Amino acid sequence: MxxxxxxxxxxxxxxxxxxxxxxxxxxxxxxxxxxxxxxxxxxxxxxxxxxxxxxxxxxxxxxxxxxxxxxxxxxxxxCSGLPPRNRWLSFLELPQGIHHHVPFIKSACEPIRDAFGSGLDLFLQQTVKLGGKPIDMGDAAALIPAFPKLPLAAVLWEGDDEFPARATILFDSIAPYQLTTAALWVLGCELAKKLVSQPLPTTS
Known part of the structure; x- marks a missing residue:
């Protein structure tokens, strides 16, 4: 705190x-x-x-x-005022991202995997609540506008008998011109938190 x-x-x-x-x-x-x-x-x-x-x-x-x-x-x-570039970077590719890559995976990516690794439709439903729009990546993915000039991509691969589920959060390559890497770390963690904590649909 x-x-x-x-x-x-x-x-x-x-x-x-x-x-x-x-x-x-x-x-x-x-x-x-x-x-x-x-x-x-x-x-x-x-x-x-x-x-x-x-x-x-x-x-x-x-x-x-x-x-x-x-x-x-x-x-x-x-914010620099520059528009998104529609080219994606992993957290590891951000400036000094290597120093916080493992904590980012644990705090931002793994919660998404754990919540939606066997529920792609539910994952996409949750992204819509944050303004997400489906994009063609992984088994399911959405472009989510964190800010007007700073989109993120949440990507999910469904698990099966051979491979475990996997999730990642990608950053538009303009991201380092809009926020520091430390702030982008928090931004990704907040995305995961909001996706996982959104009220889940009820089943009849």
Missing amino acids: CNELTAHTAAVNDFLAADPDEMVLKSGAAYSDDGNHIIISYYAQKHFVSLASGEVTTADNRQVSYNDATLILQYLKQ
């Missing part, structure tokens, strides 16, 4: 010191009608960022977790 608080405080300070017009222009965000907030889409949900305090809330005025708030503030501050 201390690390989350420290990162969040730094992100708030950086956001408040930045030029709002530049952040909106580069990030794909917009101003609220009253001009007091920046509105940004994060995993297909509108979030409101106060220009006065840096507080991040949902459209129904709920506060969000420190991780989500920090990522939103960091993206607004750091």
Whole structure:
């Protein structure tokens, strides 16, 4: 929690010191009608960022977790304005990604594998809730817009008698120009968390 608080405080300070017009222009965000907030889409949900305090809330005025708030503030501050390139990188291929590759696999990829390794249809249903659209990779995959100019791809291979199930999260090659590798690590972990924690469909 201390690390989350420290990162969040730094992100708030950086956001408040930045030029709002530049952040909106580069990030794909917009101003609220009253001009007091920046509105940004994060995993297909509108979030409101106060220009006065840096507080991040949902459209129904709920506060969000420190991780989500920090990522939103960091993206607004750091986004280069460049569009996605539609070329995918593994976490290992990100700058200094080798240093956190194994923890990323355990914290982001394995939870997706464990939850959906034998349920491709359910996996795709869950990605839709985060704005996902199917793409042709693995046995099932979806392009998921984490932010307007930062898509991720969640890819799943179904297990069988010979090979275990496998999952991975890929980053558009523009990602290092939108967030640091440390922030992208958290972004991937949050994707896994949101996919796995979404309410599952009920069966009759």
